[in-house]
Amino acid sequence: MGFFSRIKRLWKGRREDKVEEYKAPSLSVESEKEKREGKRDVDDTQWKRQLRLELQSATPKLSIWLDILLQDIGEAGDKLWERLFFLFETLDVPPEEARSFVDSFKKWLKEMEYSSLEEFRSELQYRLALALDLEDEEDEQSRLFLKLSEGLSRTKEHLTRRIDALLSRSTAFDEDFWEEMEEILIMADVGFNTTLRLVERLKIRTREEKLSDPERFKEIFKEELALLIPRPGKRIRPLPPEVVLMLGVNGVGKTTTIAKLAYRETMQGKKVMLAAGDTFRAAAIEQLEVWAKRIGCGFYAKEAKSDPAAVAYEALARAKKEGYDVVFVDTAGRLHTKVNLMEELKKIKRVLGKQHAGAPHRTVLVLDATTGQNALSQVKLFNEAVGVDEIILTKLDGTAKGGVVLGICVEYNIPITYVGLGEKMEDMRPFDPKRFAEALLG
Ligand SMILES: Nc1nc2c(ncn2[C@@H]2O[C@H](COP(=O)(O)OP(=O)(O)OP(=O)(O)O)[C@@H](O)[C@H]2O)c(=O)[nH]1
Numbered sequence: 001m002g003f004f005s006r007i008k009r010l011w012k013g014r015r016e017d018k019v020e021e022y023k024a025p026s027l028s029v030e031s032e033k034e035k036r037e038g039k040r041d042v043d044d045t046q047w048k049r050q051l052r053l054e055l056q057s058a059t060p061k062l063s064i065w066l067d068i069l070l071q072d073i074g075e076a077g078d079k080l081w082e083r084l085f086f087l088f089e090t091l092d093v094p095p096e097e098a099r100s101f102v103d104s105f106k107k108w109l110k111e112m113e114y115s116s117l118e119e120f121r122s123e124l125q126y127r128l129a130l131a132l133d134l135e136d137e138e139d140e141q142s143r144l145f146l147k148l149s150e151g152l153s154r155t156k157e158h159l160t161r162r163i164d165a166l167l168s169r170s171t172a173f174d175e176d177f178w179e180e181m182e183e184i185l186i187m188a189d190v191g192f193n194t195t196l197r198l199v200e201r202l203k204i205r206t207r208e209e210k211l212s213d214p215e216r217f218k219e220i221f222k223e224e225l226a227l228l229i230p231r232p233g234k235r236i237r238p239l240p241p242e243v244v245l246m247l248g249v250n251g252v253g254k255t256t257t258i259a260k261l262a263y264r265e266t267m268q269g270k271k272v273m274l275a276a277g278d279t280f281r282a283a284a285i286e287q288l289e290v291w292a293k294r295i296g297c298g299f300y301a302k303e304a305k306s307d308p309a310a311v312a313y314e315a316l317a318r319a320k321k322e323g324y325d326v327v328f329v330d331t332a333g334r335l336h337t338k339v340n341l342m343e344e345l346k347k348i349k350r351v352l353g354k355q356h357a358g359a360p361h362r363t364v365l366v367l368d369a370t371t372g373q374n375a376l377s378q379v380k381l382f383n384e385a386v387g388v389d390e391i392i393l394t395k396l397d398g399t400a401k402g403g404v405v406l407g408i409c410v411e412y413n414i415p416i417t418y419v420g421l422g423e424k425m426e427d428m429r430p431f432d433p434k435r436f437a438e439a440l441l442g
């Protein structure tokens with residue numbers, strides 16, 4: 001459910017509405033005032049009528065609506081707010097929720113010191129997509145896909161070039177062919193077991209379909225690749241607050257990812273708290289606090305060097321008392337020794353469970369997608385210590401090692417839930433195995 005709770009129909013459902021029946025809605029404080037003063041502003045009604053016509057004839061996609069809505073807007077200001085209220089009204093968004101959306105966006109702009117459209121457009125689109133539950137929309141997905149493709153371009157170039165070369169030499173799908181295919185996959189860091197499983201499936205499919213067409217082979221390859229990637233099961237939300245323990249070695253993007261997750265939940269109407277469990281450095285606490293302010297969510301911290309388990313315990317106590325829906329617990333990624341870090345994490349996990357049954361409800365390991373084989377040992381280490389329920393991959397916009405990523409989630413059977421595609425709050429999207437396979441193989 002999006003931030004806007006009671007939207008019954010989106011634009012799609014309104015396309016058949018007769019334009020003639022349209023009555024100019026009262027959209028903003030300004031126009032209300034004008035009405036009261038008796039100066040019905042003809043121009044005002046006209047732009048709304050014009051805009052509505054344009055929106056009605058456009059493809060019902062958020063990015064296109066925004067293009068139309070923002071066409072002569074260069075900066076944040078009254079005109080922008082008026083346009084947004086107009087959009088919300090036409091989408092049946094309750095006025096108080098529309099107002100709250102705009103207020104929160106204004107606050108964010110101020111916090112970020114942004115004013116020009118280029119600076120805030122993608123954030124606005126992201127917020128709208130989340131609030132209106134439009135994230136699965138095609139255009140949202142293709143934005144993600146482009147970034148993903150760029151990030152994976154190196155692996156893709158390597159893999160596709162070699163697979164194409166192999167296919168141009170032979171489509172016999174005999175022992176030699178499969179041996180070479182295995183070699184290509186292992187060279188791309190896909191991992192031994194994953195390679196064997198994939199090749200096994202491909203053998204069956206090519207036999208079943210009596211395949212000879214190289215293009216069809218590539219399609220099957222993508223399908224099987226996507227099927228191999230574990231998917232997150234349907235989760236039942238626990239009794240609030242839901243506690244999410246964030247894990248990962250230093251520098252992988254853990255804190256940024258917490259902010260991105262917290263932001264998504266907040267945009268979806270949840271009351272969120274960030275707990276500064278990385279007490280190793282004062283800067284880590286401050287960084288999290290800055291994010292909490294930007295997002296406008298709750299924050300709990302103690303001074304640097306305090307016991308992280310105590311921070312987690314107290315944060316959760318407060319979250320329970322104050323009716324929070326979700327608590328994200330940040331943790332340190334670096335301590336004097338690995339043993340220390342793992343013991344600390346175990347303790348945090350224990351005390352969370354004491355404070356609230358079943359907590360932590362999710363343990364999320366953050367991995368940097370540009371790391372090579374090292375990522376595998378990170379998964380092993382954290383999984384053995386506290387168990388990893390899901391993986392979030394960051395920096396897929398960089399020169400990501402696509403093969404390694406694949407190997408990890410398949411070998412450990414841990415689903416990837418989100419991918420980070422940049423440093424900003426809106427740069428994170430749910431992970432889609434099909435898209436990933438498509439981006440990897442082109
Ligand atoms: N390009 C890109 N950069 C990212 C992404 N996620 C995080 N970063 C950057 O990576 C750097 C480290 O991020 P942090 O969130 O501080 O990482 P951390 O794991 O909390 O690090 P420590 O707290 O120092 O252990 C920052 O400069 C982030 O902006 C991403 O998805 N893409």
Ligand SMILES: [Mg+2]
Binds near residue numbers: 254255256278
């Ligand atoms: Mg951090």
